[in-house]
Amino acid sequence: MDFNFTTLGTASALPTKGRYPSAHVLNIRGRLFLIDCGEGTQMLLFKYGFSILKIDNIFLSHLHGDHCFGIFGLLSSMGMKGRTSKLTIHAPAAFKGILDMFLHHFEGDAIKYEIVHNVLEGSVRGELNKIFESRNIEGYSFPLNHRVPTYGFLFREKIPPLNVVKSKIEEYHLTLKEIALLKSGQDVDRGDEGMLRAEEFTYKPFKPRSFAYCSDTAPFKELVNVVAGVDLLYHEATFANDLEATAKTTFHSTATDAALLAKDAGVKGLVIGHYSSRYSSVDHLKEEAQAIFENVYLASKGEKFEVPLERLSK
Amino acid sequence: MDFNFTTLGTASALPTKGRYPSAHVLNIRGRLFLIDCGEGTQMLLFKYGFSILKIDNIFLSHLHGDHCFGIFGLLSSMGMKGRTSKLTIHAPAAFKGILDMFLHHFEGDAIKYEIVHNVLEGSVRGELNKIFESRNIEGYSFPLNHRVPTYGFLFREKIPPLNVVKSKIEEYHLTLKEIALLKSGQDVDRGDEGMLRAEEFTYKPFKPRSFAYCSDTAPFKELVNVVAGVDLLYHEATFANDLEATAKTTFHSTATDAALLAKDAGVKGLVIGHYSSRYSSVDHLKEEAQAIFENVYLASKGEKFEVPLERLSK
Numbered sequence: 001m002d003f004n005f006t007t008l009g010t011a012s013a014l015p016t017k018g019r020y021p022s023a024h025v026l027n028i029r030g031r032l033f034l035i036d037c038g039e040g041t042q043m044l045l046f047k048y049g050f051s052i053l054k055i056d057n058i059f060l061s062h063l064h065g066d067h068c069f070g071i072f073g074l075l076s077s078m079g080m081k082g083r084t085s086k087l088t089i090h091a092p093a094a095f096k097g098i099l100d101m102f103l104h105h106f107e108g109d110a111i112k113y114e115i116v117h118n119v120l121e122g123s124v125r126g127e128l129n130k131i132f133e134s135r136n137i138e139g140y141s142f143p144l145n146h147r148v149p150t151y152g153f154l155f156r157e158k159i160p161p162l163n164v165v166k167s168k169i170e171e172y173h174l175t176l177k178e179i180a181l182l183k184s185g186q187d188v189d190r191g192d193e194g195m196l197r198a199e200e201f202t203y204k205p206f207k208p209r210s211f212a213y214c215s216d217t218a219p220f221k222e223l224v225n226v227v228a229g230v231d232l233l234y235h236e237a238t239f240a241n242d243l244e245a246t247a248k249t250t251f252h253s254t255a256t257d258a259a260l261l262a263k264d265a266g267v268k269g270l271v272i273g274h275y276s277s278r279y280s281s282v283d284h285l286k287e288e289a290q291a292i293f294e295n296v297y298l299a300s301k302g303e304k305f306e307v308p309l310e311r312l313s314k
Numbered sequence: 315m316d317f318n319f320t321t322l323g324t325a326s327a328l329p330t331k332g333r334y335p336s337a338h339v340l341n342i343r344g345r346l347f348l349i350d351c352g353e354g355t356q357m358l359l360f361k362y363g364f365s366i367l368k369i370d371n372i373f374l375s376h377l378h379g380d381h382c383f384g385i386f387g388l389l390s391s392m393g394m395k396g397r398t399s400k401l402t403i404h405a406p407a408a409f410k411g412i413l414d415m416f417l418h419h420f421e422g423d424a425i426k427y428e429i430v431h432n433v434l435e436g437s438v439r440g441e442l443n444k445i446f447e448s449r450n451i452e453g454y455s456f457p458l459n460h461r462v463p464t465y466g467f468l469f470r471e472k473i474p475p476l477n478v479v480k481s482k483i484e485e486y487h488l489t490l491k492e493i494a495l496l497k498s499g500q501d502v503d504r505g506d507e508g509m510l511r512a513e514e515f516t517y518k519p520f521k522p523r524s525f526a527y528c529s530d531t532a533p534f535k536e537l538v539n540v541v542a543g544v545d546l547l548y549h550e551a552t553f554a555n556d557l558e559a560t561a562k563t564t565f566h567s568t569a570t571d572a573a574l575l576a577k578d579a580g581v582k583g584l585v586i587g588h589y590s591s592r593y594s595s596v597d598h599l600k601e602e603a604q605a606i607f608e609n610v611y612l613a614s615k616g617e618k619f620e621v622p623l624e625r626l627s628k
Contacts, residue, residue: 013390013394014391014395015357015387015391017360017361038387039354039356039357039384039387040354042353046330046331063419063420064420065386065387066387066390069353069383069386069390070353072379073335073352076383080327081328094419097415098419101411101412104411105377105408105412106378
């Protein structure tokens with residue numbers, strides 16, 4: 001049961017020799033979510049072995065080029081590779097004009113699949129909007145604080161159905177009907193034999209995992225509630241703290257900002273990325289963040305961050 | 315006096331792990347011409363040490379995504395790097411809508427330089443249209459035969475001014491006026507001393523060099539005159555000859571087509587590229603072409619092909 005986050009593009013606005021613009025893949029149980037799609041994303045997906053046909057949902061945080069210029073090539077290649085299944089692109093409203101241009105000029109015969117633009121909405125800070133749901137996963141967007149409408153994303157596994165303790169099934173010779181009742185959280189009345197308490201007979205098989213993505217944004221206080229307690233937080237850290245003033249005027253964050261949020265929100269791990277092109281090495285950003293919050297990891301091309309499954313038993 | 319052609323993106327429509335979509339740099343005497351601009355072009359320019367601010371002219375052969383999806387990121391990055399000088403993009407008429415979309419959605423504060431769209435025109439096969447001229451260089455477009463309006467490009471050094479033979483200057487004590495007359499090709503009448511013949515007193519200091527670019531296109535007979543005798547010809551070779559039928563229906567060329575043109579046109583060297591994603595190795599394309607025309611070179615990422623200056627003396 002995979003739950004991992006791969007950083008592909010780690011540059012901010014201006015790519016460098018080694019760093020491509022924003023692109024990330026979140027893999028939850030084999031389902032691939034592409035988060036941001038800067039120029040070169042499809043080549044990075046090929047390079048690191050991701051099948052572009054397995055991506056059914058793309059999340060564009062905002063419409064600055066370094067977060068979306070790879071969408072045209074990716075959509076074309078999906079078509080050329082024979083895609084027929086629907087693709088949903090979660091993106092701010094203005095994406096309509098961009099998609100229309102693409103379909104008008106470049107659709108050709110290649111796009112034989114449906115592209116749905118799910119408009120990201122909501123401007124109340126700290127509020128979550130559900131934008132994705134499957135049997136096991138929920139996805140939400142939430143507003144960030146950047147120069148254009150920008151959204152963060154929260155993904156979490158749903159609370160798993162209860163399991164019945166195996167030894168109790170044998171000990172009490174539980175019937176299928178009794179098991180079903182207990183699993184749904186109801187107690188079972190066995191008359192003279194007494195009550196079988198769901199609480200004693202069942203357990204949650206694992207702890208649901210969660211991931212939040214915040215890029216690009218200036219820090220703001222309501223963000224802490226949105227990402228509170230996630231297992232893994234990706235947060236931009238475009239600048240080191242000595243450029244706090246630049247971060248403010250460009251509505252970006254420093255490594256310190258990212259670490260303070262991680263600490264205040266009690267997250268388990270923090271990945272920082274979206275590095276300014278002025279930094280050839282980014283070790284100092286990690287050091288700066290680690291002075292505040294211990295579990296800091298640097299995004300780098302092709303690096304995968306795992307959130308292990310914590311199995312629970314009784 | 316550089317004259318070289320660097321292949322950056324060598325893929326056809328679908329990029330692969332190692333091959334990026336079409337992008338090439340022609341360097342004539344330090345002046346950089348970007349020919350086609352597929353996704354990832356700016357990253358390849360950074361990687362191979364080309365300054366994007368030194369590019370003043372971009373030539374888009376046609377508006378299939380694999381030849382132009384890198385333009386958005388490149389224009390943005392030029393802006394972020396502080397470009398103020400005019401940029402001319404030579405591209406088919408429909409580029410207007412694409413550029414308008416870009417400027418509407420992504421101009422922001424970044425584009426502080428003038429972008430001129432020079433519309434590629436002309437549909438008469440075999441006819442050259444002058445689209446660029448500097449003191450030493452001429453550039454032409456010519457129609458190709460693809461599924462959408464597509465243009466090839468021809469660049470050549472102008473015929474250099476005549477030099478006066480150094481030893482004759484001393485021997486005949488030529489005056490500045492006489493030198494100027496001879497350089498302009500006129501004979502000098504010295505009365506009793508007789509005529510000084512320009513033909514004997516002058517020589518061309520070097521042989522002007524030339525380069526032609528043909529991608530994407532199905533073969534057609536008028537092309538031979540357009541590229542006749544060039545020093546270096548780049549020609550697409552999307553397929554091997556066993557896929558001639560596929561090449562025909564998609565309006566592409568085989569390695570055989572490219573080699574036949576090179577041979578018939580009497581060019582000096584042929585670079586093939588724009589390889590189908592089905593080929594992981596392209597050695598067989600070179601072998602196929604070399605059976606017809608000897609001087610065949612394979613385009614590969616970052617490979618530079620030099621056209622040496624042939625100095626002439628007398």
